[in-house]
Amino acid sequence: MxxxxxxxxxxxxxxxxxxxxxxxxxxxxxxxxxxxxxxxxxxxxxxxxxxxxxxxxxxxxxxxxxxxxxxxxxxxxxxxxxxxxxxxxxxxxxxxxxxxxxxxxxxxxxxxxxxxxxxxxxxxxxxxxxxxxxxxxxxxxxxxxxxxxxxxxxxxxxxxxxxxxxxxxxxxxxxxGIKEPEELDIMQTACNITEKGFRRLLGFVKPGVWEYEIEAELMHEFLRNKSKGFAYTPIIASGNNANVLHYVVNNQQCKDGDLLLMDVAAEYANYSSDLSRTIPVNGKFTARQKAVYEAVLRVKNDATKMLVPGTIWAEYHKEVGKMMTSELLGLGLLDKADVQNENKDWPAYKKYFMHGTSHHIGLNTHDYGLLKTPMKANMVFTVEPGIYIPKEGFGIRLEDDVVIQEKGEPFNLMGNIPIEVEEIESLMNQ
Missing domain, CATH: 3.40.350.10 (Creatinase/prolidase N-terminal domain)
Structure with a gap:
């Protein structure tokens, strides 16, 4: 080991x-x-x-x-x-x-x-x-x-x-499902290694690089920090590839004007981290890309605040769906008629955000943990909303790993990993 x-x-x-x-x-x-x-x-x-x-x-x-x-x-x-x-x-x-x-x-x-x-x-x-x-x-x-x-x-x-x-x-x-302090320390180490990999990429990605080259940069950084490598099969999806939720071939060239969605993270001592970030290949978001990105970020931030003791997982997802519906209306991707006429078993927002928002994480990326009973302190969940727009040629997902606290807002194990538009653009253009 x-x-x-x-x-x-x-x-x-x-x-x-x-x-x-x-x-x-x-x-x-x-x-x-x-x-x-x-x-x-x-x-x-x-x-x-x-x-x-x-x-x-x-x-x-x-x-x-x-x-x-x-x-x-x-x-x-x-x-x-x-x-x-x-x-x-x-x-x-x-x-x-x-x-x-x-x-x-x-x-x-x-x-x-x-x-x-x-x-x-x-x-x-x-x-x-x-x-x-x-x-x-x-x-x-x-x-x-x-x-x-x-x-x-x-x-x-x-x-x-x-x-x-x-x-x-x-x-x-x-x-x-409820982590001991030693486990949280190990998971923090995994997240810290993931941060090093992501920061390395911000100085590497530019038009013309290949998705597999980005994968190689990550593996280099993970291995040199005592990780075995990826906690799960890496998703490095440029342009429309981001609209394939489990895109793993990572064999396309990144083009000027594209967004790059990466769902990539390191393991450490058999414990997983799980990160998603979306960055502009050329270092600058367009106005439309930025608007969609910030909508996803608002949903992520608001969804994170809901991860507190007593929350029921299924009800939580319904509330996140309401948040996403509001953002999609604001972006012009849905209109009021879409919402009024939606199928309650597959709400209108699912056209653009079709996966769940949170899952347990720990020794497995999709870890063991109770889902039908109220959430408890020291459970660790991902928060990963996304918006996927094939007609516009891009998809955006943002994801962090957070620890439920006995009181107050969850603790973000990935709080030091850049996520704001201005910071990502600044780091990519240094």
Missing amino acids: KYDLIPNSLFIKNRKKFMAQMKPKSIAVFNSNDVYPIGADSTLAFEQHRDIFYLSGADQEETRLLLFPDAMDKKHREILFVTETNDHIAVWEGEKLTKEKATEVSGIETVYWLSDFDKIFFDLMTEADTIYFNTNEHYRQAVVTETREDRFIKKCKADFPAHQWAKSNPILQEIR
């Missing part, structure tokens, strides 16, 4: 929160992700399953975490299983977690080799009534491959048919 060691106090707290909600005489198991093959002897770069990372800090393949608060032997109430390393692995792949290092990272005293899992797990299951399965129930999930968790669940159901089953996901949705 490139990142600095995270204090294991974070993972100790996270496990305590999870175990406090487990049923009596129950076991929970969490598996690392697979290493995915792409052909021949090649694989994708390993990405740790965010749940096992959240609970242990173990950032290595072939890892399992077992939690059993009611285990008769106290040393078996928290167990981390890691792959046994050897000299051959050390030569070919580098250092892996030793038992001692695994304890240092996770705060878990009992560490076994993964080869011992089946024997120890069978013994502990004789003491347990319930097994928690870690299913993926995120509202955006679209998993089409069988995961290591899926295989584990199948085997458990076959091997232990008399046990009761429970779901870890509802607990994780609740506790992962």
Whole structure:
């Protein structure tokens, strides 16, 4: 890992929160992700399953975490299983977690080799009534491959048919949505790295550069600041490309007079940041571009103020829709008849602003977190309104990451990243 060691106090707290909600005489198991093959002897770069990372800090393949608060032997109430390393692995792949290092990272005293899992797990299951399965129930999930968790669940159901089953996901949705101070510090670091990348671009972008060159500049800045790179596939969309919401080919040349919409951000220590900015390729907004830009910025600023404890996510989006409708009327993109005759299931403003305004962010870009209950302090949300006008050849989206406060307005983790028209133009024309 490139990142600095995270204090294991974070993972100790996270496990305590999870175990406090487990049923009596129950076991929970969490598996690392697979290493995915792409052909021949090649694989994708390993990405740790965010749940096992959240609970242990173990950032290595072939890892399992077992939690059993009611285990008769106290040393078996928290167990981390890691792959046994050897000299051959050390030569070919580098250092892996030793038992001692695994304890240092996770705060878990009992560490076994993964080869011992089946024997120890069978013994502990004789003491347990319930097994928690870690299913993926995120509202955006679209998993089409069988995961290591899926295989584990199948085997458990076959091997232990008399046990009761429970779901870890509802607990994780609740506790992962509210960030600890250590998590907020890590996310601030990710946002700070993103800021460095964006400021680098303001001096680089000009007519004639290619979208992939901008991507390369960002990757350079992210890597040199201990990030693995992008927190998600970067969107670098010039001109009409900005009207494709998930434009990721990034293969067009930026032209004089175009706007450049970038939805790009760094990760740090597996935590995401999520930034959108729109800038003029030639360093100067036209009057029309500026008018639309400032409309989006007003919606973003007003929407941010609404992210306070007690807000309901669905109702919040309805209010943001009203704000956007007002701005679109002012820009002449909608008229009163459009609003009066709108389909309530797809309001008139959706023609120009068709996506949501906010989502949880943390270990995942679209993070776990409750959405049907009132918002709470220390939840972190994006705020990302946009206006997309294919007929005029541009789209604008602005996005920051904000922390809900117990009292007062949210804290903007990206508050130092330029967003005002005058500052962006000034920096691009230095």
